[in-house]
Amino acid sequence: MGRFRIKVYLRLRPSDKPSPFIHIQPTSSTVQIDDDKHAGGGPPKNYTERRLFRFDGIIQSSSQEAVFDECAKGVVEDVLTGYHGTIFAYGQVGSGKTFTMTGETKTFIYCGLIPRCIHRIFEEKESKPAAEIKVHVSYLEIHNEVIYDLLAKREAASQITTLEEDGTVEFRGLTRVLCTTEEQALKLFFEGERHKAVAVHPLNQVQVSSRSHCMFTLYVERHAGMASIPEKTAAKLNLVDLAGFGQSKGIEFSEQSKKEIVNINKSLIFLEQISSFRFAQFVQELNTNAIINKLLDPTYTRRKYERQISDLKQELALKDALNGRTDIAYDLTDEMKSELRARVNDFLLQDAEVETIPVDNLKQVREIFKLFREAQMTMLAKLEVLQKELRVTVDVPMMKESITPTLEEEVGVGELDNQGFHVGVAPVNARPDSIDGIPSKMNVNIDDVLASTLFDQQMEAPKKVAPNREKKNKAFIYFKHHTSEGNEYENFLKETRFVLRLKRKLAQELCNHINEVKFDIANLNRLQVTYCRKT
Numbered sequence: 060m061g062r063f064r065i066k067v068y069l070r071l072r073p074s075d076k077p078s079p080f081i082h083i084q085p086t087s088s089t090v091q092i093d094d095d096k097h098a099g100g101g102p103p104k105n106y107t108e109r110r111l112f113r114f115d116g117i118i119q120s121s122s123q124e125a126v127f128d129e130c131a132k133g134v135v136e137d138v139l140t141g142y143h144g145t146i147f148a149y150g151q152v153g154s155g156k157t158f159t160m161t162g163e164t165k166t167f168i169y170c171g172l173i174p175r176c177i178h179r180i181f182e183e184k185e186s187k188p189a190a191e192i193k194v195h196v197s198y199l200e201i202h203n204e205v206i207y208d209l210l211a212k213r214e215a216a217s218q219i220t221t222l223e224e225d226g227t228v229e230f231r232g233l234t235r236v237l238c239t240t241e242e243q244a245l246k247l248f249f250e251g252e253r254h255k256a257v258a259v260h261p262l263n264q265v266q267v268s269s270r271s272h273c274m275f276t277l278y279v280e281r282h283a284g285m286a287s288i289p290e291k292t293a294a295k296l297n298l299v300d301l302a303g304f305g306q307s308k309g310i311e312f313s314e315q316s317k318k319e320i321v322n323i324n325k326s327l328i329f330l331e332q333i334s335s336f337r338f339a340q341f342v343q344e345l346n347t348n349a350i351i352n353k354l355l356d357p358t359y360t361r362r363k364y365e366r367q368i369s370d371l372k373q374e375l376a377l378k379d380a381l382n383g384r385t386d387i388a389y390d391l392t393d394e395m396k397s398e399l400r401a402r403v404n405d406f407l408l409q410d411a412e413v414e415t416i417p418v419d420n421l422k423q424v425r426e427i428f429k430l431f432r433e434a435q436m437t438m439l440a441k442l443e444v445l446q447k448e449l450r451v452t453v454d455v456p457m458m459k460e461s462i463t464p465t466l467e468e469e470v471g472v473g474e475l476d477n478q479g480f481h482v483g484v485a486p487v488n489a490r491p492d493s494i495d496g497i498p499s500k501m502n503v504n505i506d507d508v509l510a511s512t513l514f515d516q517q518m519e520a521p522k523k524v525a526p527n528r529e530k531k532n533k534a535f536i537y538f539k540h541h542t543s544e545g546n547e548y549e550n551f552l553k554e555t556r557f558v559l560r561l562k563r564k565l566a567q568e569l570c571n572h573i574n575e576v577k578f579d580i581a582n583l584n585r586l587q588v589t590y591c592r593k594t
């Protein structure tokens with residue numbers, strides 16, 4: 060990659076009356092401008108400001124061919140090597156941009172840079188068939204902020220979208236045509252020219268003035284040259300003719316006013332010249348990062364990587380042999396995978412030591428992580444199923460009653476009939492095994508305690524009341540709050556619920572204690588093993 064400065068050339072249109080304020084010095088490629096303060100009108104000033112502008116080259120009365128050789132040839136050669144290139148013409152209305160970029164197309168000697176670039180690229184294509192050069196072209200126009208595809212059928216012209224990424228701009232939907240001959244590419248270029256937006260302008264009356272920015276692009280794909288390295292390069296050459304700028308741009312003038320305008324504008328044109336010189340100096344300061352745009356053949360790339368992998372494997376085997384690690388297998392067989400699975404299961408389910416899982420190489424580590432991930436996914440799926448089962452769709456007061464299956468076990472208080480209505484005392488053995496999938500007997504172990512906690516939380520959440528239960532619920536609430544028997548049951552229930560919570564807490568603490576003891580036992584075992592090994 061290299062950093063290159065943008066090169067700026069000044070091309071001067073021949074003039075019968077050269078400005079007395081502009082002094083060209085071709086040998087030093089500089090232009091000196093005497094900024095006559097009287098010229099712009101206003102109060103008279105008795106001094107002249109001098110400005111000096113430097114260029115990479117000044118082209119005066121040169122042939123179109125000489126301009127191509129000096130300004131464009133190098134860029135085309137770089138494109139043929141794989142670098143992107145851009146040539147653009149900038150300047151006032153009528154300053155000669157289109158003459159430079161397109162030229163007069165009737166005879167080749169007056170042809171501008173675009174036909175000449177096309178010619179050079181196809182010349183290369185024909186002279187080097189082994190390079191298998193492929194050329195595509197596109198032609199776009201930006202007029203009044205809208206992008207038009209000059210090679211597309213008119214109705215499809217507004218389908219282009221721009222995509223800006225990593226400092227590059229891509230035109231999506233722009234027609235790209237594959238050209239096998241120079242004639243084809245030239246034909247497309249001239250066809251596109253016919254579609255450009257032009258208008259008559261007072262500063263460019265000999266020829267119609269370009270009212271838009273136009274970009275003709277040549278996309279060049281080619282083999283890097285040597286058959287043994289099937290690398291391809293894909294570079295593009297943007298050839299841009301910018302719309303001329305000027306204070307009078309876009310205004311329609313009557314014949315009557317044209318003469319006056321020419322005089323009035325003299326000083327303004329002069330200022331515009333200065334501003335275009337300033338722009339040129341600014342562009343000269345810009346740097347570009349030039350890289351060769353390689354297009355890799357996927358088959359070749361795959362083969363290259365396969366070769367590299369095989370080399371690395373051999374190297375690794377050699378290293379292992381030298382270090383006495385001959386039993387290491389880097390490719391896991393099915394047998395090895397199921398062995399690893401068994402070890403991971405032992406670790407997760409049987410409290411086996413983590414050291415029992417072999418970690419000799421990266422493939423094993425990856426496989427182990429995969430197994431852990433699988434186990435985690437299975438557990439999450441199970442948890443989800445469990446949570447679904449616990450979501451009982453009964454109303455809040457009824458749910459509060461139904462969450463106390465152990466309550467009756469201890470105190471023998473009435474059971475629900477699972478129909479959303481409290482029916483009073485029922486014998487313990489008359490209870491169903493489950494209510495909506497919830498086990499009615501609660502074993503006091505950590506899972507059940509946690510599940511019941513979760514269950515409690517869900518009970519607090521407001522639930523949708525089934526319409527056919529509404530009446531029953533109202534009656535039930537009335538029974539609880541307004542009858543002495545109901546009140547009694549309600550108070551009794553509150554007390555027993557309190558007792559139940561206490562017991563759950565105790566159970567939780569007990570489980571934690573058991574876990575701590577188990578942990579201590581495991582530690583002791585480990586110490587014992589270490590001690591035995593040492594002795």
Ligand SMILES: Nc1ncnc2c1ncn2[C@@H]1O[C@H](COP(=O)(O)OP(=O)(O)OP(=O)(O)O)[C@@H](O)[C@H]1O
Nearest residue numbers: 072152153154155156157158263265266268269303
């Ligand atoms: N170097 C030159 N030698 C001879 N004639 C020139 C030269 N440059 C420009 N002209 C003539 O000047 C006229 C205006 O040039 P041209 O249309 O290229 O200007 P432009 O900058 O493209 O204008 P616009 O911005 O209006 O499109 C044309 O008739 C063209 O033939």
